[in-house]
Amino acid sequence: MKIWSISFTFSMSQLTTEYICRKKKKTHYRVVEILALVAKVAWRVFFDTDSLISKTIGPKLGFRESMTDLSSCGAPISSSWALKSLYWGLELIRANIAWKVGFPSKLRVWKDRWIEGECLAQLIDSQFHNRIDNSLVVGELQSASRDWNLSGFDFDLGMDVRKKIYATFIPLTNTCDAAYWNLSKDGRYSVKTGYYAALASNLSRSSTRTDVDRMNPQIVSFCKGRLWKLPISLKWRLFIWKFLANALPLGIGFLKRKLNYNIFCTLCQSSDDMVETANHLFMDCKFAQSLWFGCQLGLKSSAGIDIDVRIWFINWINYFVKSDNSRSLIFTLVATLWRIWCCRNEMVFRKQCHSPLLALRCVVEDVQGMHEAAEWKLNSGGSAEGRDVIPADDNDRTAYLETDMVQMCRNCFPFWIVGQSGCDSVFRMKCDAAWKDDRSAGLGWLILDMYGVRCGEGSLPFMAASPLQAEGIAMLHGLRWARENRILHIHLDTDCLNLVLQMIGAELPDMDISFLLNEIKSEIVYFHCCSLSYCPRGVNRIAHSLARRALL
Known part of the structure; x- marks a missing residue:
């Protein structure tokens, strides 16, 4: 790929991708944004078969159904720069691509x-690598009954490897193998994940670490999780994000860039010229110390403490989250940090010096404003953002702001998939699954008639790769049982909210159950009337006990 540019002599020249992504003298790392963007185009050409660019350019490049051979070869020597750039992005995709098994599968074992x-070669012991048959494909391990047949191996794979293979789902219909991006939940390539993959790969890695590599893992975890769940305004969230990412325009930054600006702290009234850093401005400065001690929190940020102010701030947030009055304490902490920054800007741009007493009065007003905004949101929309207690777990699946579709699912609203509502003699099927870490699962389903009388049930031991996959397999087997017993008007109840959202299209399907969702939808077509809704765990106890019985 060549990019046109204008040189200093006003003559047009061409820049190749190798020249753009060369090793820089000052930054000491290559421009990985170009690689991530080129890999996006390569993904559309080689793997996104429904896109227009794949249908037009794919046949010209010798596009084939099975991408395993194409992804392992390089660009021809006499090819253009555009084609070479596509294969250059394809190298990044090859390092982070995975496959969903079809039937019959053509993947290399x-x-x-x-x-x-x-891949299987990474899971077995290295002493068996000399006994590997590279010509073996996954389809030879699949039986006609859609089971795994591992008797062809002349050495022991190990119990853990066998369980992983048995937990791999085999489609019931003839399906081609599907490639997916292993770094995203939905299996689609994104420039963001490609950028981080390029930073970690040898395609663009330099011997010198970047600023991203030197960032504290605690700060990175906080910025990705709890920061965006704090019940504060968006303005304060962006300010905290810039503060934690060292993106605020401080004097130390001007000094590093050799810019002709004032690099000293403007809030200090001492004769010593202190360079304006984040630690000095927000913790060691006398003005900041008076605000931290005079606010409701009464914190002592005395000078000489050997700790990063960002870690100090995150530790206080994590401590306040566990308290009963977490919202008020977090408001005060963030408002004090914000007021220090505002007073600094007033001094730099307007030459107005504020007293600590006036700044503390502004902190109290900011906290009151945030309390009023939170109460208004709670009274008007019933949002969970106005709660007093914040979940202490960063991985809490309960979001503060839920969409209307999620709220409808939580209220057990039925979604009609096949047929129309109001059908007579609709049976109700409750399905559930139990799953263990060793990938063993138990499936259970219960059939009730229109009067709530139990008219059928079933349970089955199974192997599943994840709890979500086990829930989907339980629904699939329950639908098969109902169709075999001529129950063609049915309503499905499951206590797995993610499965309901992905079935109705409210969320993108996970790659773990993408083939499984297609199997469920193809099974639903045989029913005259079928609907789906979410039910709480307490309503689904009988199906859960059947699944637990099959698991044991």
């Missing part, structure tokens, strides 16, 4: 990543 994003 030892080289392709088809076992939960890993």
